[in-house]
Amino acid sequence: MTPEEFVRNFKVEKDRLLNSYMSTPPTTAVGVHIQSLTLSSEHTNVMRSLLDQALTDAFYTILLGLDGCCGIGEAMQQTYQIQSEDGSSISCSGGEIESMAYEYFQKSV
Numbered sequence: 001m002t003p004e005e006f007v008r009n010f011k012v013e014k015d016r017l018l019n020s021y022m023s024t025p026p027t028t029a030v031g032v033h034i035q036s037l038t039l040s041s042e043h044t045n046v047m048r049s050l051l052d053q054a055l056t057d058a059f060y061t062i063l064l065g066l067d068g069c070c071g072i073g074e075a076m077q078q079t080y081q082i083q084s085e086d087g088s089s090i091s092c093s094g095g096e097i098e099s100m101a102y103e104y105f106q107k108s109v
Helices: 003-022 029-036 041-066 096-106
Strands: none
Touching (some): 003 029, 003 041, 041 096
């Protein structure tokens, strides 16, 4: 898997989570909580936007942390080696994940 495929899959997962949270009928515990708020259409759109940004921030930060561009939690900033099951490297620790994450998560915002 290339760094771009890796990042693209994170973006697909983020979008799936957002859609599952906002689905009607709800398909997740988060969706049940949102539906219980009985939001107006306008407030539902605000909730969707808020969740979209929160998920974007979380996924983007994790990807940058894995690429060594920022720390994760209380861990010091460091580069991680990401490998597929067959042992082939996904990250090149040359900023490729950071670059792709920006394209998929920030540029499209």
